[in-house]
Amino acid sequence: MRDEFVDLVCWGTSAQVAAVMVGTAQCRATPVRWWRDAGGVKLSNGRAHAVSDPVVDWDGTVGRSLTMAERAEIQAGLRAGWSQHTIAARISRSQSVVSREIKRHRGPGGEYHATLAHTRAHQSRRRPKDTKLERNPALAARIETWMDDGWSPKLIADMLARERPDDHTGRVSHETIYRALYVQAGGGLRQDLARQLSTKRTARKARGSGVRGLKATYRDALRISERPAEVADRAVPGHWEGDLIKGAKGASQVGTLVERSTRFVILLHLPERATADVVARQMIAQMSLLPAHLRRSITWDRGSELAAYDHIQLNLQAPVYFADPHSPWQRGSNESTNRLLRHWLAKGSDLSGYSADELATIADKLNSRPRPTLDYRTPAQALNDLLNAA
Template sequence: MKSYTHFTLSERNCLQQFLSEGKGVREIGRLMGRSASSISREIKRNCKDKKRYNAWWATSLYIYRRKKCVRKHVIRPDTKLYIYILECFKRFWSPEIIAHKCKQQGFIVCCASIYRALKENRLQGLSRKTALRRHGKKYIGNRKKCNTIHPVHTIYDRPEIVETKSRIGDFEGDTVYGGIGKGCAVTFVDRKSKLLVGSIAISRERNTIRKAISRAFELMEVPMPIETITLDNGSEFADFLNIEKDLGTTIYFADLHSPWQRGLNENTNDLLRFFYPKGTDFLSVSEKEFQKVIHLINSRPRKCLGYLSPLEFLSKKCCT
């Protein structure tokens, strides 16, 4: 069966011509390949007056009705859904997370509707640039050909249990740089629970990084054993043997220029970059303020955890 299509201007011109020649509705339908009911409905809806049919007038009426025939926005101001979405964005959640949480609250909305509302500036005080952490970001590679780290253990030496993510305590780590000479942050993420651990470092000097790593794990929100740590090959981790002794763990190094081998840590650092974009002066960021941001990220629901936050996931695991 042929699918239904709207009348075009050329079809309306033909219809006007046939009507002026005195042809009947059924005959016009056969000539135009349309059903008689479609011809009759077109004439009744779009006559300039009850007697005359004009193709241009009919097309104008059609366009006018089409513009009025628009679905009402699901996300409208002064509704409970609108207020709830704004509250979720204040927690820096993504549209996908917000859409899932809305369903749990009894609201019917998809993440595409939330993205559309942002694009059309229908959420007060929010835009794609301010609410979406990846909007407009460009990646500029900086590939060094030398490796300043001479690891004892590589990623290929890790126990199989690390790959399966079946236990807590296996961390991926890296540094988040600020501006030149403006300090950095060290971050570690548990592969199973996605719990973020971190601290501020005033420089990338090896001893400073070592102290910052020890402080980061001392400030960990949920105490857990440190089974393994997987790092990249940055020169700031050159004192890894002493770091192993400090934490009582084993450090493994990923391949050179292979961030996907620590994908969880890279993704979590991207979350952190929402609060501390490139060029941030970490020297002016207090440890207390930094830990508040870490708590905010650890309270963020994750799709891979069934939309539980890392803190909720660990609390449920401890209770079972």
């Protein structure tokens, strides 16, 4: 009965309905105890307490992850009293894999449930994950209060460690605080707190690292794999992709930004050398004209021109994600748009001669061009619909 209840909840049935199905609806404490002893995942408040993200493909695998069938074999072996060595041999896995699996997913009651282990593994793979401070608003509020009083992240981390030496959930390292301020826009702390630090820096300065160059610059940057799922399906507007269009011998350039859902284009006027400060200044000036709900994120490649990405994140309150090296298809909307822009910004030409007004005219022409992907509406019309709806 207990196993049946756990299985039903893991498959997406609400706990209330599952209790009725197994015949324990009259005693509410029993299914609650079963779920707790099994080490159950947190249930959502809606739908009478159901798993918020149940597994859809129970037969599918991710990389080298254990399958549901293998986890069922582990459950059966443990209940039959088999050794871990025997279980590992039966599923053709190493004993260390079985040992880690049992240790990771065995509940407080000592039982291992295959469906629950599969559900927990599925949820642990979700990206992006909430930061520790996002999961603990009370802790974030304490840190914000101390920083408003001039405390340094190191002092805050030390005091939290002294207060709770054995409670890791109630404390954070100073690195976690710095990451929330400089790397993870909206990572659980107010972004203006960076100005409360004694240095008053809006960007963190790396020190004494053996990693140099662009690799060091983007060491703490957000990767494209960390983008929310809503970016990929284009269902939510406000996610942008960007790059530089280069002129003859790479001596001149124009910055391009395209919104993924409407294909609306913004061109950045970069008549001087495209240093990180110049690109950041132009991007902040252009995108600040947009309402907040239309600048949710930016995706760029790992070029030196966006080395001031943390400054962009702080001013626009929008995270900047970086595509993997040598992977232009990960910014497909931007690559397609750049090909269209070559009608005006031809390869091998000198792009420094274009004025800001001329670039705005080119952008207007492209934004007024009907697009098959928009059911032959123009990007300008699509963006205007979003502004009117807001």
